[in-house]
Amino acid sequence: MTGHRTPVRGVALFMTRRLSGTLLLLVVISFLVFCLLYLEPGDIARNLLGTRQVTPQTLAEVRAQYHLEDPLPLQYWTWLTNAMHGDFGISVRTQDPVAHMITSRLGLTIEMVVISFVLAMVGGIPAGVWAAVRRNQVLDRAVVGSSVVFISAPAFALGLLLLYVFAQALGWFPVYGTGVGTFDRLWHLALPSLTLALGLGAFIVKITRAAVIHELEQDYVVFARARGLAARQTLALAMRNAAIPVLTSLGLAVAYLFGSTILVEATFSLPGLGSLLEDSVLFKDIPTVQALTLLVAAVIAVTALLVDLTYLLFDPRLRTQLVSR
Amino acid sequence: MSLSDAFGRPMSRRTLLQGAAGGSTLVAMTALLNACGGGQEPTSGATSTPSASQGKDTGAVLDEVTVGLPGSLSNLYPGVESGILNYYVAALTMEGLLSVDSAGKLQPALARKWTAKDPKTYVFSIRKDAKFTDGSPVKVSDILYSIKMARDAKVSPSSASYWGAVSSVRQTGPWEITFRLSAPNVSFDWVPTVADALWVAPEAFWKKHHGRIGTSSAMLIGSGPYKVTSFSPDSQAVFERTDTWWDGPPKVKKFTLQFISDENARLLARKSGDIDVALNVPLDQVDEWKGLADTQVISVPDRSWAGLMFNYTLPPFNDIHVRKAVAHSIDRQAIVDKLLHGLGQVATAMSTPEQFGGVYTPTEATKKLAAVPQYDFDMDKAKQELAQSSVPNGFSFDLTYPNTGPQLGKAALSLAQNLKSIGITMNVKEQSIEQWLSALNDAKAPVRYMWYFSTTGDPAELADYLLNSNPPNPVKYSNPKVSGLLDQAKGELDPHQRADQVIQAQVVAGADLPYLSLWWGQSSTAFARSIGVRNYTSFTLLSPWSDSLYSAT
Numbered sequence: 001m002t003g004h005r006t007p008v009r010g011v012a013l014f015m016t017r018r019l020s021g022t023l024l025l026l027v028v029i030s031f032l033v034f035c036l037l038y039l040e041p042g043d044i045a046r047n048l049l050g051t052r053q054v055t056p057q058t059l060a061e062v063r064a065q066y067h068l069e070d071p072l073p074l075q076y077w078t079w080l081t082n083a084m085h086g087d088f089g090i091s092v093r094t095q096d097p098v099a100h101m102i103t104s105r106l107g108l109t110i111e112m113v114v115i116s117f118v119l120a121m122v123g124g125i126p127a128g129v130w131a132a133v134r135r136n137q138v139l140d141r142a143v144v145g146s147s148v149v150f151i152s153a154p155a156f157a158l159g160l161l162l163l164y165v166f167a168q169a170l171g172w173f174p175v176y177g178t179g180v181g182t183f184d185r186l187w188h189l190a191l192p193s194l195t196l197a198l199g200l201g202a203f204i205v206k207i208t209r210a211a212v213i214h215e216l217e218q219d220y221v222v223f224a225r226a227r228g229l230a231a232r233q234t235l236a237l238a239m240r241n242a243a244i245p246v247l248t249s250l251g252l253a254v255a256y257l258f259g260s261t262i263l264v265e266a267t268f269s270l271p272g273l274g275s276l277l278e279d280s281v282l283f284k285d286i287p288t289v290q291a292l293t294l295l296v297a298a299v300i301a302v303t304a305l306l307v308d309l310t311y312l313l314f315d316p317r318l319r320t321q322l323v324s325r
Numbered sequence: 326m327s328l329s330d331a332f333g334r335p336m337s338r339r340t341l342l343q344g345a346a347g348g349s350t351l352v353a354m355t356a357l358l359n360a361c362g363g364g365q366e367p368t369s370g371a372t373s374t375p376s377a378s379q380g381k382d383t384g385a386v387l388d389e390v391t392v393g394l395p396g397s398l399s400n401l402y403p404g405v406e407s408g409i410l411n412y413y414v415a416a417l418t419m420e421g422l423l424s425v426d427s428a429g430k431l432q433p434a435l436a437r438k439w440t441a442k443d444p445k446t447y448v449f450s451i452r453k454d455a456k457f458t459d460g461s462p463v464k465v466s467d468i469l470y471s472i473k474m475a476r477d478a479k480v481s482p483s484s485a486s487y488w489g490a491v492s493s494v495r496q497t498g499p500w501e502i503t504f505r506l507s508a509p510n511v512s513f514d515w516v517p518t519v520a521d522a523l524w525v526a527p528e529a530f531w532k533k534h535h536g537r538i539g540t541s542s543a544m545l546i547g548s549g550p551y552k553v554t555s556f557s558p559d560s561q562a563v564f565e566r567t568d569t570w571w572d573g574p575p576k577v578k579k580f581t582l583q584f585i586s587d588e589n590a591r592l593l594a595r596k597s598g599d600i601d602v603a604l605n606v607p608l609d610q611v612d613e614w615k616g617l618a619d620t621q622v623i624s625v626p627d628r629s630w631a632g633l634m635f636n637y638t639l640p641p642f643n644d645i646h647v648r649k650a651v652a653h654s655i656d657r658q659a660i661v662d663k664l665l666h667g668l669g670q671v672a673t674a675m676s677t678p679e680q681f682g683g684v685y686t687p688t689e690a691t692k693k694l695a696a697v698p699q700y701d702f703d704m705d706k707a708k709q710e711l712a713q714s715s716v717p718n719g720f721s722f723d724l725t726y727p728n729t730g731p732q733l734g735k736a737a738l739s740l741a742q743n744l745k746s747i748g749i750t751m752n753v754k755e756q757s758i759e760q761w762l763s764a765l766n767d768a769k770a771p772v773r774y775m776w777y778f779s780t781t782g783d784p785a786e787l788a789d790y791l792l793n794s795n796p797p798n799p800v801k802y803s804n805p806k807v808s809g810l811l812d813q814a815k816g817e818l819d820p821h822q823r824a825d826q827v828i829q830a831q832v833v834a835g836a837d838l839p840y841l842s843l844w845w846g847q848s849s850t851a852f853a854r855s856i857g858v859r860n861y862t863s864f865t866l867l868s869p870w871s872d873s874l875y876s877a878t
Contacts, residue, residue: 041756043763048482050407051765051777053790058486061478094399094406094558096540101558104541160589168593175593176585178560269585271397271560279399279559282759 011312015305022301026294030083033293034076037286044068044092044284066092079290089287093280098291101276108178109265109272111185112193113257119197120204120253125246127201128208133235135213143205150202155260159195159267166191176269192268196260200253207249211242243314251304258296379621379857380877387876389579390856393591393600395607397559397584402539403524404474404481409778412520413604413866414582415539417564418458419547421523422449422468422502423514424868427860429682429782431514432868435463435525435548436502444509444816449517451500456569457527458552465496470528472517480536484522491516509816511823512783520780520867550575550869559584575871595620595851603851604866608668608732611849619854624668626687627863628677628779629846630787631733633724636771637800637839646714648838651772652700653707654743655736661844664735668849672842673697674831675791676784679863684824690784693828697842698835708747719748722771726753727761733774736843766799773799775840780867785814785827792834802839 045062062068067075082089088098131143150158167175179188215221215238224234262274273292280288311318394414400406403415422436433439436449455463472494478485490506490513497503506513517523526538526546534543544553550572551564564580583600585591588607594600596617606614606622615622633651635642642648657671670678674694678687685693711717724741726733734755741751756764764770779786793811794803810830817823834840852858857877858865865873 041763042759045482046762046765047759048405049486050483050762051775052407052483052486054486055489055796057489058478058482061485062482065479090537091399094540095402095537096400096542096558100540100542104558163590163593168596171597175597175599176583176587176590177599178557267587267590269397269560269583269587269590271557271584275397275559275586279397282757284759 011309015309018305018308022298022305025301026297027080029297030080030290030294031076033290034079034286035072037281037284037289038072038075040281040284042282042284044286047283048092079286083290083294088291091280091285091288093283093285093288098287101288102273102291102295105272105276108189108270109261109274112189112196112261112264112270112272113254115186115189115193116196116200116257117253119193120201123197124201124204125208128205128246129212129235129239131205132209132212132216140209144209147202147205150198151206153199154263155195155199156263156267158198159192159264162191162195163267178270192264192270195264195267196257199260200256203253203256204246204249208242208246211245212238215239215242240314244311247307247310247314251300251307254303255300258299380854382857382875383878385876387577387856387874389581390577390602390874391581391583391600392602392604393583393585393594395585395588395591395603395605397586398562399558400539401545401553401556401562402481403519404484404522405539407483409780410604412780413870414562415524415545415547416519416549416867416870417551417580418545418549418553419519419524419526420455420549421519421521421525422451422517425518425520425782425864426868427862427865427873429679429862429864431518431782434518435468436517439514441511441514441818444511444818445506447504447506447513448497449502449504451502452571453500455548455571457546457548458567458569459527459546460569461527463525463548464528465500465502467528468502468525469494469496470531471525472523474526474531474536475523477536481522487516487522511815511818512781512785515781515783518781520864550871551580559586572869575869576876577871577874580871592617595853598853601853601856604848606849606851608665608849611666611668614849614851617851620851621854622849622851623858623861624847624849625861625863626670626677626679627846627848628679629777629848630672630675630677630779631730631736631774631776631843631846632672632675633841633843634773634775634791634800635839635841636768636773637802639769639771641714641716641720642771644715645838646710647716648841649700650707650710650714650747650749651740651744652838652841653703653710654747654749655740655841655843656702656743657843658702660736660739664732664739665844665846668847669844670847672845673699674828674835674842675787675840676827676831677779677845680779680782680784680786681824682782684820690824693824694831696828697831698838700838700841704743704746707743711747711749719750721750721752723752723754724772724774725756725761725764725770726774727758727776728755729758730774730776733776737774768801775799778846782864784824785811788827788831789815791840792830800839802834802837804834804837807834 044066045059045068048062067078091098091101094101127143131140134140163175167173173191174188177188179185221234221238224237261272262278265272265274266278277289277292280292394410396408396410398406398411398414401411401414403411420434422434423431423439424434426432435451435455437452439447439449441447451465451468457463474480475484476488490508490510491504492507493505495503515521525548530546531538537543539545541556541558544556550566550570552567553562554565555563561584562582566574566578568574585594588610591603592610592613595603611622614620635648637643661667661669661671674697676694678690678694681690724737726737734753737753741753744751765773777787789811791798792802792807794808807830810826814823814826817826848863855877857875859873861873
């Protein structure tokens, strides 16, 4: 042993290990996704050509263009070597460079995900704390009951319900489109973001409530109360410790948002990454699906890393552990 | 020619996939088919003239028309994404050598006139006054390069096959292009149209983008009446009128095309007045659309054909008695009446009645096509046929249908129920459109569905594909007499003679029953009452269709 490391060096080593692991994970994911697409029923050439009468020569040219006759390992290697040089290829479906397709849609999805995330946090955490403090009271049960409903409701069904109520019946929001300009964009994204936020917020409510209840039952809270600390001060103590499981769930929240956005974008006819992924998977558009899944995996991995780093801020025991390892 | 869904989604294909249609096209996405009734006239909605309920033309210019499309478009160049919606959209800005009018007749476009010196030699005289929407003149070299791109399977996978018969294409005069074919084909003049396989763009534009046009970073440049001013894939496209079109400015200043993939959202969009026109209204929602205020729905035959393909060489369907047993077991009239809500017609043949333009009216063609042998719904006959077959005790097999055609699934279930009563078990399975397409050429499948949208007005389009044995057809059916008649039709210059040869080929093949025609479909389009439409047929949207719209009282 070389003795204790400095906190900075410890964190740097921790990040290096995590980033190396993430890189390896991305390669594994890319291979698995490639294999799944390869095995997926369907034929790219036929998807391009449809039911039309096609000459064998045309079919052969199309298959050769996309290396469809190559064995799987060779196809993957071709993709990997190009990707390592930053070339994610051309979309089979649209003939647009994959990078351009993704960047042109990224903004919309990020906006929707960020708005949903903020709404879910701003609504879910206070509601969870509030329910925990009033455990087993009528309002707690109302909050918990609502959470179960929103967690259970499929995003597309919730989206349709909101569309009918707020767009059609009340006419407060548009039924489709992305809007032009900041305010118009927010107006158009309100319902889809709310759809995403309701499901995620309900999840956050349940996690927060359970964590706060757990902490409120700990001895240190009893001691704090015995020492005569005000209820607000006691709750603040419990909140800091309850934050860790809530933070842990944020990584899951990001994964949830990217998963649900596929259905929500379809319901609201929004041209974001979710609908792009859906169309590309159905078409067996391998270059696009590969790039998208890697992007999503990387975002989730980085989020998980950031969450872990945040732990260090909240839990001194982890800092000590990290530095002494 | 493309395939896509009935809705034209690209089939997408979206292609069929996302949609569906080409010299053929296909089918696809969510649904839409409709069909007609055996021997019946098109339904009242099927009209080629303005409906009586449409208002009069105010003569005013329409500032903007917003059209809700039922699927998303990822690429505006039909050579890449060939859903029927891609064809409709491209027709606003692109031109071929010829165009098609609402009656299905070919008309001049970039070519002023054309002649077939013989069934293997076509000469087109190019107009000198055409300009692209960027203001540059259309040169013969632009057209030749666009043809080269359309023939290149790597650039235009969806259209390349249609140029297979061309042995050479050359400039034979300052403003003249001559095609020579390797085999006679009197319907070749359909190929260089935007309804089939040619979309002319500037040569420099093609080269600048390495052949990858129609994307948001290489928006189409054509010689039509509109220029693309914005395109967000899967979201919307905006077309604005130009003053460069050789035929003068159209009456609609601007088209905004909204891609609304969710049908409920599209219905709400019309309800709130956000869209003026909705193409390919789903079959199951037609009544709802008709109930909307200030909205009219027009249904017209769409030249689609739905039918069963029997594997002609694989037991037990290589037995004519088995094929007849199945044919007698399906109640096609009930399917049209109940499942298609009357929006269709029982198909007696592969050629649709609307594809005999200039020779027969749809009514006359329907009567002529009735000569093809039919197999009426009769379970007693079905039982007798099975008893005479190689499998008198019955058998089982699978039939798959695409998820974009729910009516195909319902029709299959109806057939399965009837077959069960005579001892045949038919397992009906839904597949994604992509999966279904990939199995289209499955040589081991006993029976397959075909759902095909013709884009041309050539009555031989589908018949030649499915019945001619050279090249091999999907069911490996081979009858020298049938192939001979179809080959003869390719070289027949007299349109009446040709039409009769195409019908006769189907009459002869009908006795062999390699395919069972089920229905000819219809498509429904919703219009705000403030927008009138003239001569609306299944060809209208394949022409510069803005000229058909007007401001109505």
